[in-house]
Amino acid sequence: MSCRRFFSIPVLSVILVMGLVYYVTLFVFIDDWVGLRSSAGKLNALIFTSLASLCIFSLSICVLLDPGRVPSSYAPDVENSSWSGSNNDHHCVWINNCVGYANYKAFFLLVFYATVACIHSTVLLVCCVFKNGESYAGNVPLKTFMVSCGVFMIGLSITLGTLLGWHIYLIAHNMTTIEHYNSKRALWLARKSGQSYRHQFDLGVYKNITSVLGSNIIKWLCPTFTRNTEDGINFSASRDSYLVTGRIQAIDARKQEVDDSPVSVELGPISSESHFDEVMEEAQRVGESVVIVWMAAWCRKCIYLRPKLEKLAAEFYPRLRFYHVDVNAVPYKLVSRAGVTKMPTIQLWRDNQKQAEVIGGHKAHFVVNEVREMIENDSIT
Template sequence: MKCERFLSVSILAVFLLMGFVYYTTVFIFIEDWVGLQSSAGSLNALIFTFLVSLCLFSFFVCVLTDPGPVPASYIPDVEESGVADEERRKNSIQSRHCDKCSTYKPPRAHHCRVCRRCVLRMDHHCIWINNCVGYRNYKAFFTLVLYATLGSIYSTVMIVTCALRKDWAFNETASLKIFFVTSAVMMAALSLTLGTLLGWHIYLIIHNMTTIEYYEGIRAAWLARKSGQSYWHPYNLGAYKNITSVLGPNILKWLCPTAMSHLKDGLIFPTRRENS
């Protein structure tokens, strides 16, 4: 059952963090700054609630969406070639065989030791969604990181603004000051962490890579340099095509985590040579 994925300590931690950030930002900092009854307070609370709602929706999509199982009937389609290419053909088929699953795996698919199965276009296994990030939920994961980053930055701005405009009297308790400082530092650190993660996945999307392929590419480039050759990521089709292959051709649906009609079976991906 997909709902069983929510029975996880990491999932509970995410819910608790989101609840804490939302409550403190809206009902403590915005309320203390301008008041929720004012137009400025209501507007800020509405904007932040909208960001948190989008983040929560993307989170549910990430958790509940199967990243993409490899069909049990899948067999690699390797074209028959001449005798000179026979050894390379055998090596290609062997490299696509998963010894742990005892089945063949398509290009860009990898075996997840946590999920104990091969996942299409696997990026990584994420403990915070208790699920793999793969072909069918990568877009939802990206929008989750995007909305979480925007929400964290927004919360940080609210906390800092509230602290700067607050009239700190001499009789203010030390615990209140500690709470403000701790909250500001925590949200700034969270914003930096999520922002770094967002920048990393923007880079991967632009180059049509997964995290696994990036590190595989480092080794492949090193081996290519040793033999006096150059390495090119085979699935890099250009920035625009790379982006649309993940987010979809309709720019108006790029930030909708459930707009995935552009995804196919995830077994075949166009390469540079095919599009040159």
């Protein structure tokens, strides 16, 4: 834990806003509505003070608690590592810390308590205005102040409420924001191929919630309770998680067969334009299609994608041949002729004409699925 994380402008700004909202709620809204000494005033002051205290406490946990570390022995997937060149920093400036496995519950409760507190404060503001609205009419500065408070509190409530709703959705489906956006594409691909999709860590709403808030319902709203249903490294996954129904049946059927086909087939190299023409002429002579993978030695996505495409080539062996072209080793005329502008690009050629193409750059398994679909569509036509 490092208390120095509190000394940042965003964190201090959050604390300042909390203090300002607390002061205005108690000593303006409640006091002008029913008075702080009344029973209703004391009750509302107690409730709001409790919410504010829980907000501060949750914020402290978020700021001070280490979000968790990746084990030194962990070897990440090349595609998802820094090799991809993407920025994987999930640092949240408002808590001056990352939101990870260990402090996600505290972050969620911070948003939850802040949202409830803002809505409570907004309701008190409305009650105060309804009771003393006539007295504000002749006092322009006070009227301006109350209108400003109303706009601020409503805006803050909507913002926090939207953020809370988003994280409730994520928790209910047991996924992170990145997993959500990845699953959208996987869902689209599954539907497009007439298959079903389910997020691999979706265990059902109740189990999804307990994986974040803990198995003890009494402690769900306690930010000090650290979830312990998993170890933060290995997570439970449903059997039919991201597997598609049709694919499972195909795999099961394939396992029952004695299949001596190769596991992978190396992509044949094309080194020149004349060689390219020879491949096209041979494919046209036997009435077959050809898959051409346009790659570059400097393209990291190409390096990772190639072995996966070689496994895909084995699925269609021997009726369909896969070739690869290093765009740095052939004349630009050939690259221009194929209309290739991005790497990797996978094209399907038949009768010496390009029939379809898939431009890579995203997740390799998505690219492979698109290439498989491209080939299957060509077979149908």
